[in-house]
Amino acid sequence: MSLDTEVLIDRRRIRRKLTFWRVATFSIIALGLIAAIIATAELDEFSKRRPHIARLAIDGVILENRKQLKLIEEIGESGNVQGVILSINSPGGSTTGGEALYEALRELAEKKPLVAEIRTVGASAGYMIALSADHILARYNSITGSIGVLFQYGNIAKLMDTIGVEMDAVKSAPLKAEPDYYSPASPEAKAVLGTLVNDSYEWFVKLVAERRQLDQDTAQSLADGRIYSGHAAHNNGLIDAIGGEKTAIAWLEDEKAVKADLPVINWTVKDTEEGLPISMKMTQGIGIGLANGLIDELNLAKWLISPAITLDGLVSVWQAPGAAQEKSSVRGGGQ
Structure with missing residues (x-):
């Protein structure tokens, strides 16, 4: 056997060994990560079997979520939950979603x-759900308020004229399906929408007055749609104190006799995939990792579209770009 042949054979052996160890190392790491995830989930479930304070986080746009409402019901039925911290970071959402969540929390x-602890932002329907709590906290520079209701609709009539598209309709009555997106809204249609918005708005203001123990005129003056810092909201009686989770725990101890040394456990909506086999979870995890990389890039442009456009019906939402994200928190100083 020639020297070149022996060298070639040795190289092939080395490559096979390297491939084996690479695959083995990857498999060990993957199995370790899966084991850690499973152990963490089991630890959370085990922790819920002893006395604790439940942390219920409401993040992002508020919609009517049956699983979330069921979770709140489960918290109420748990004999181990001694107190609840409602951790809010939301610019609001649909008015009916906020109403359903408020009622479940009450x-x-x-x-x-x-x-309730308002973190970066708890505005519009985000503030609405905070009203369900016995005590409301916010950071000095948290954003809250924006008490009001909104109904938005688009109109692309000029664009359709430009591209030469014409729409027509046969209606049972003039106000059916009004306003539409292909013709200007009639004064009658706008009046109907105004009645709808004002009805929901009056309900919201009444809720603020009742829960914050304000007279109707004061609540009305505060509910002009403006946003407030946590400091301004405190001065106006919209929240009870300035602080974060530590302050919330101290209040539970002082006012509700909840032991301050109890662990704070996250209560979250369970994934529908939690019963899948490990092999499927591994595949799913890899897919999620790849998808998240793409989503991070898409997030750079997502606020070109108003979040209200994706919500049907009446909305109570503060529409500042990225308001629901922790990384967009208010910072002191100018640029």
Whole structure:
């Protein structure tokens, strides 16, 4: 056997060994990560079997979410939950979604001490759900308020004229499906929408007055749609104190006799995939990792579209770009 042949054979052996160890190393790391994820989930479930404070986070745009409402019901039924911290970071969302969440949280507050903590932003429907709590906190520079209701609709009539498209319709009555996107809204249609918006707005203002123990005129003056810093909201009686989670725990201890040394456990909506086999979870995890990389790039442009456009019906939402993200928190100083 020639020297070149022996060298070639040795190289092939080395490559096979390297490939084996690379695959083995990857498999060990993957299995370790999966084991850690499973152990963490099991640890959370185990932790819920002893007395604790439940942390319920409401992040992003608020919609009517049956799983979330069910989770709130489960918190209320748990004998191990001694108190609840409602952790809010939301610019608002649909008015009916906020109403459903508010009602579920009020039922929870009848069973468990409930304190709301507004983090970066808790505006519009985000502030609405904070009203469900027995005590509301916000950071000095948190954004809250924006009490009001909005109905938006687009109109592309000029664009359709430009590209030569014409729309027509046969209606049972003039106000059916009004306003539409292909013709200017009639005064009658705008009047109907105004009545709808004002009806919901009056309900919201009444809720603020009732929960914050304000007279109707004061609540009305504060509910002109403006946003408030946590400091201004405190001065105006829209929240009870300045602080974060530590302050919330201290209030639970002082006012509700909840032990301050209890662990704070996250309660989250369970994934529908939690019963999948490990092999499928591995595949899913890899897919999620790749997707997240793409999503990070898409997020750079997502605020070109108003979040209200993706919501049907009445909305109560503060529409500052990226308001629901932690990384967009208010910072002191100018640029």
